[in-house]
Amino acid sequence: MSTNGSKLGVEVRLEQLRRVFAGVVALDELSLTLAPGELVALLGPSGCGKTTALRLVAGLDEVTSGKVLFGGTDVTTLGANKRDVGMVFQAYSLFPHMTARQNVAFGLQMRHVDEQARNRRSDEMLELVGLSGYADRFAHQLSGGQQQRVALARALAIQPKVLLLDEPLSALDAKVRGRLRDEIRRVQLEVGITTLFVTHDQEEALAIADRVGVMNKGRLEQLGPPTTIYSRPATPFVAEFVGLTNRMEGEVKGGEVIVRGTRLPLVRPDTPDGTAVALVRPEAVSLASDGDAGGGPLVGTVIAVAFLGATSRVTVDLGDMIVLAQMPTSQAAATPAGSRVSLTLRPDPVLIARDETAAAEA
Amino acid sequence: MSRRRIRLQALRIAIFALAAAFFLVPIGAMFEFSTRGIGVASPRTLSAWAAIPSTPELATAITVSLELALITSLLMLGLLLPTMVWVRLRLPRLNRIVEFICLMPLTVPAIALVVGIKPLYIWISLNFTDSILTLSFAYLILVLPYAYRSLDAGLAAIDLKTLTEAARSLGAGWGTVMLRVVVPNMPAAILNASLLSASLVLGEYTFANLLNYENLQVAIQYVSLVSAGTSIAVAVASLLFAFVLLMILSFAGSRRRRGGRVVPAETPIAPVATVPPSLLAEGS
Ligand SMILES: Nc1ncnc2c1ncn2[C@@H]1O[C@H](COP(=O)(O)OP(=O)(O)OP(=O)(O)O)[C@@H](O)[C@H]1O
Ligand SMILES: [Mg+2]
Numbered sequence: 001m002s003t004n005g006s007k008l009g010v011e012v013r014l015e016q017l018r019r020v021f022a023g024v025v026a027l028d029e030l031s032l033t034l035a036p037g038e039l040v041a042l043l044g045p046s047g048c049g050k051t052t053a054l055r056l057v058a059g060l061d062e063v064t065s066g067k068v069l070f071g072g073t074d075v076t077t078l079g080a081n082k083r084d085v086g087m088v089f090q091a092y093s094l095f096p097h098m099t100a101r102q103n104v105a106f107g108l109q110m111r112h113v114d115e116q117a118r119n120r121r122s123d124e125m126l127e128l129v130g131l132s133g134y135a136d137r138f139a140h141q142l143s144g145g146q147q148q149r150v151a152l153a154r155a156l157a158i159q160p161k162v163l164l165l166d167e168p169l170s171a172l173d174a175k176v177r178g179r180l181r182d183e184i185r186r187v188q189l190e191v192g193i194t195t196l197f198v199t200h201d202q203e204e205a206l207a208i209a210d211r212v213g214v215m216n217k218g219r220l221e222q223l224g225p226p227t228t229i230y231s232r233p234a235t236p237f238v239a240e241f242v243g244l245t246n247r248m249e250g251e252v253k254g255g256e257v258i259v260r261g262t263r264l265p266l267v268r269p270d271t272p273d274g275t276a277v278a279l280v281r282p283e284a285v286s287l288a289s290d291g292d293a294g295g296g297p298l299v300g301t302v303i304a305v306a307f308l309g310a311t312s313r314v315t316v317d318l319g320d321m322i323v324l325a326q327m328p329t330s331q332a333a334a335t336p337a338g339s340r341v342s343l344t345l346r347p348d349p350v351l352i353a354r355d356e357t358a359a360a361e362a
Numbered sequence: 363m364s365r366r367r368i369r370l371q372a373l374r375i376a377i378f379a380l381a382a383a384f385f386l387v388p389i390g391a392m393f394e395f396s397t398r399g400i401g402v403a404s405p406r407t408l409s410a411w412a413a414i415p416s417t418p419e420l421a422t423a424i425t426v427s428l429e430l431a432l433i434t435s436l437l438m439l440g441l442l443l444p445t446m447v448w449v450r451l452r453l454p455r456l457n458r459i460v461e462f463i464c465l466m467p468l469t470v471p472a473i474a475l476v477v478g479i480k481p482l483y484i485w486i487s488l489n490f491t492d493s494i495l496t497l498s499f500a501y502l503i504l505v506l507p508y509a510y511r512s513l514d515a516g517l518a519a520i521d522l523k524t525l526t527e528a529a530r531s532l533g534a535g536w537g538t539v540m541l542r543v544v545v546p547n548m549p550a551a552i553l554n555a556s557l558l559s560a561s562l563v564l565g566e567y568t569f570a571n572l573l574n575y576e577n578l579q580v581a582i583q584y585v586s587l588v589s590a591g592t593s594i595a596v597a598v599a600s601l602l603f604a605f606v607l608l609m610i611l612s613f614a615g616s617r618r619r620r621g622g623r624v625v626p627a628e629t630p631i632a633p634v635a636t637v638p639p640s641l642l643a644e645g646s
Contacts, residue, residue, distance in 0.1 A: 058527075059531075060530065080527070080531050087527075089527070091524045092524075095529070095546075095547070096520070096547055110534050155532075
């Protein structure tokens with residue numbers, strides 16, 4: 001940071017955090033250690049306990065059992081106002097009766113920093129988030145993105161031990177969201193603060209985090225670098241939640257699965273033999289114009305091409321099922337809607353959808 | 363189209379004039395009465411008004427009632443605001459119960475309340491103090507419904523949970539949260555609740571009279587026995603004062619609205635108006 005140049009990061013440790021609301025388990029034995037300066041994204045569907053986890057770390061809610069440690073110190077029973085965390089909320093949270101500068105200065109005032117130093121630091125923080133010219137505006141005079149940036153400046157101004165972000169971008173439109181996401185990452189790296197970032201947007205989590213934790217029903221399903229989460233999902237839930245997948249029926253046999261005549265290796269070779277549903281990533285599906293017009297299990301008709309920018313997503317109808325394929329846009333141009341194509345499945349290790357295995361066997 | 367507008371406008375003015383007449387004619391009549399001379403044909407005089415400051419009971423009663431209004435408003439804010447905030451944040455299930463309790467005084471006639479509360483006041487005046495200011499506690503009960511309603515509207519208009527949590531995570535204790543974050547974000551509601559309480563206290567007669575305290579309305583009643591003109595003059599003055607309070611309230615509300623702040627102005631609901639019971643006494 002410009003003021004002191006020192007890195008703030010401390011290790012943050014959640015030990016078997018559990019939170020039960022009137023019989024409902026919102027958070028089930030969540031354990032997670034963030035290295036100093038690391039940004040971990042908690043990703044999961046609505047209601048999986050992300051906000052609950054964040055509020056326990058912030059001290060805004062009380063644990064049922066478990067511990068929270070900052071830099072080795074147990075802070076589990078410390079009140080939110082003593083915990084030294086910076087938090088950016090999902091809802092707009094600027095104090096409406098204060099200007100941007102006063103908002104940023106609020107935490108410093110609580111720490112009895114004198115007025116001059118307070119204003120100087122507030123202006124620095126506003127500059128850090130690119131809002132130098134907006135210090136005297138009230139919240140209602142700022143756009144949603146600007147408000148969240150002021151909220152970020154306000155959270156960072158107190159040099160907290162931990163930065164907590166609860167879906168700070170979810171109220172913004174897609175374009176601003178992408179920009180501000182990169183901005184948050186830049187500021188976080190510049191300040192070097194340990195950060196827990198909560199989101200239900202997988203793209204956001206994969207783009208911003210050092211490590212991603214995927215949560216489901218109050219539990220942490222997998223924790224790892226974005227590339228691992230995406231390409232080596234540990235559970236079917238992770239595979240389905242992170243990125244789009246094709247669910248293709250096949251036959252498990254001796255550590256492999258045969259899907260429409262193609263042999264694919266399994267992530268878990270110990271899967272018992274039998275009928276099963278394999279989860280195949282759209283990027284693992286490639287298309288070729290089917291010149292010889294022959295039939296076959298992997299021949300179909302393109303029914304739609306969705307342009308996503310550098311890549312395109314092609315929807316192919318195989319007659320008895322729909323398959324998604326994703327590829328560079330230049331390649332997709334060769335297979336416009338209506339054309340006959342044949343599919344090739346790249347032999348990446350695939351997961352088996354657990355729920356369908358039983359159903360298929362029954 | 364514009365014709366309909368004109369007709370609508372005319373209707374509005376008519377209703378406004380009617381309502382204004384409803385309030386202003388009696389006050390005008392009172393004012394007229396208070397400026398009459400002694401004889402039938404004697405000229406108008408302000409002697410009844412001039413007598414107000416020189417009637418010591420009145421001067422004390424006015425001070426005492428203003429003090430009561432102030433103390434009651436402060437007590438009300440000090441008790442109700444933190445309670446309501448706490449219930450909303452931590453005990454949302456109690457919300458209905460608190461609302462019920464706060465609105466209950468509306469359903470109990472003042473006279474019944476007084477009868478119930480009287481032994482307590484006798485005990486207090488025997489054992490602790492017989493100061494009239496203890497009436498504030500009884501008045502606190504009377505103003506609860508009105509104060510609750512305005513504060514409730516004010517709290518509903520802000521994102522209480524997020525704002526308090528943001529302030530807490532920035533290091534603010536609960537006291538600071540209340541004074542620096544909650545209160546400044548609902549000034550209209552707080553002003554509203556205070557002024558409604560104040561105008562209710564200034565017009566209160568039953569409690570003071572039956573508990574043997576001399577507040578403004580009781581004093582007006584006594585003075586009316588000696589000088590009808592002066593008692594009516596004070597009644598007019600206290601009514602006008604209450605009107606001024608309510609005007610301040612609605613203007614403060616609408617100015618905020620124009621300022622584009624998030625605090626909406628609540629429509630002031632006039633409480634039991636400060637109609638001096640002495641008027642009724644006058645008739646009998
Ligand atoms: N105060 C509460 N009282 C009762 N149940 C609660 C409370 N807060 C959360 N829950 C429950 O705990 C579970 C987890 O909630 P949480 O808010 O952590 O979800 P989330 O992952 O943040 O979801 P979202 O993405 O929708 O914000 C939910 O089932 C929710 O209903
Ligand atoms: Mg949430």
